Amino acid sequence: xxxxxxxxxxxxxxxxxxxxxxxxxxxxxxxxxxxxxxxxxxxxxxxxxxxxxxxxxxxxxxxxxxxxxxxxxxxxxxxxxxxxxxxxxxxxxxxxxxxxxxxxxxxxxxxxxxxxxxxxxxxxxxxxxxxxxxxxxxxxxxxxxxxxxxxxxxxxxxxxxxxxxxxxxxxxxxxxxxxxxxxxxxxxxxxxxxxxxxxxxxxxxxxxxxxxxxxxxxxxxxxxxxxxxxxxxxxxxxxxxxxxxxxxxxxxxxxxxxxxxxxxxxxxxxxxxxxxxxxxxxxxxxxxxxxxxxxxxxxxxxxxxxxxxxxxxxxxxxxxxxxxxxxxxxx
Numbered sequence: 327x328x329x330x331x332x333x334x335x336x337x338x339x340x341x342x343x344x345x346x347x348x349x350x351x352x353x354x355x356x357x358x359x360x361x362x363x364x365x366x367x368x369x370x371x372x373x374x375x376x377x378x379x380x381x382x383x384x385x386x387x388x389x390x391x392x393x394x395x396x397x398x399x400x401x402x403x404x405x406x407x408x409x410x411x412x413x414x415x416x417x418x419x420x421x422x423x424x425x426x427x428x429x430x431x432x433x434x435x436x437x438x439x440x441x442x443x444x445x446x447x448x449x450x451x452x453x454x455x456x457x458x459x460x461x462x463x464x465x466x467x468x469x470x471x472x473x474x475x476x477x478x479x480x481x482x483x484x485x486x487x488x489x490x491x492x493x494x495x496x497x498x499x500x501x502x503x504x505x506x507x508x509x510x511x512x513x514x515x516x517x518x519x520x521x522x523x524x525x526x527x528x529x530x531x532x533x534x535x536x537x538x539x540x541x542x543x544x545x546x547x548x549x550x551x552x553x554x555x556x557x558x559x560x561x562x563x564x565x566x567x568x569x570x571x572x573x574x575x576x577x578x579x580x581x582x583x584x585x586x587x588x589x590x591x592x593x594x595x596x597x598x599x600x601x602x603x604x605x606x607x608x609x610x611x612x613x614x615x616x617x618x619x620x621x622x623x624x625x626x627x628x629x630x631x632x633x634x635x636x637x638x639x640x641x642x643x644x645x646x647x648x649x650x651x652x653x654x655x656x657x
Contacts, residue, residue, distance in 0.1 A: 372519070436642075436645060449590065470555065502537050
């Protein structure tokens with residue numbers, strides 16, 4: 327026999343479940359139909375660099391897939407912190423995303439004692455998009471045809487030869503530090519505010535060398551404006567198949583590079599994260615995207631969110647050791 331109390335309790339539970347369903351239904355519907363408006367992809371670096379070039383390709387293809395606009399917004403400053411902070415503070419609804427790289431996600435933590443956000447908690451990983459192997463490129467006026475010839479020149483005149491970078495503490499800078507550590511040479515660092523200005527001054531002969539992504543350097547090497555001595559990846563790059571690796575030329579323990587990844591503000595609903603992760607994997611598998619990235623020296627690579635997080639964790643540990651050993655500081 328049903329008592330008045332048990333009836334009341336059942337009615338309350340029914341009302342509560344009904345209210346919960348009414349609340350969750352629009353949320354699920356919104357996530358299922360995502361994206362319904364323009365999505366902003368923040369690139370925390372200046373236009374023209376490897377991260378920016380890859381981000382624009384990704385934005386174009388995501389826009390075509392979802393039939394919605396994905397626009398790139400360059401927010402530069404403080405080694406990527408300014409742009410990353412914009413995303414860290416954004417509403418976690420999938421409409422503001424971050425294209426991060428090894429600098430923003432794995433290096434800055436060891437360079438800056440205070441950051442406006444907690445880099446370990448501020449972002450939800452979505453997927454890698456591409457690896458960006460680096461090339462060691464020099465101005466053709468430098469009389470070196472191989473890395474060993476460059477090392478010999480630098481050892482003969484310590485502190486004479488200069489290397490440019492896209493900024494102090496970035497992966498191109500740290501790659502040069504790794505190179506110096508591996509070879510015992512002493513070079514002078516000339517930091518710039520972005521990869522574009524560094525590349526321009528290298529071609530103008532104002533600096534001698536640069537470690538930069540093959541994505542940024544391949545066209546200038548092919549045109550003869552720069553000379554590529556080596557790639558810093560473990561294997562040769564399809565974008566520069568005739569350029570040997572540093573390891574092939576007898577320089578060990580100098581492997582380095584960067585990557586491009588898509589992230590969202592922490593707290594973004596998992597269905598949106600999963601939808602975007604699957605979409606990035608589909609984009610990476612497109613023949614025209616793969617061909618374009620490979621031709622420019624990038625290596626297409628889509629991952630799960632967990633795989634991206636594992637990459638970030640490993641890179642953080644590695645660069646923390648390099649920064650400590652080389653006493654790298656940012657002003």
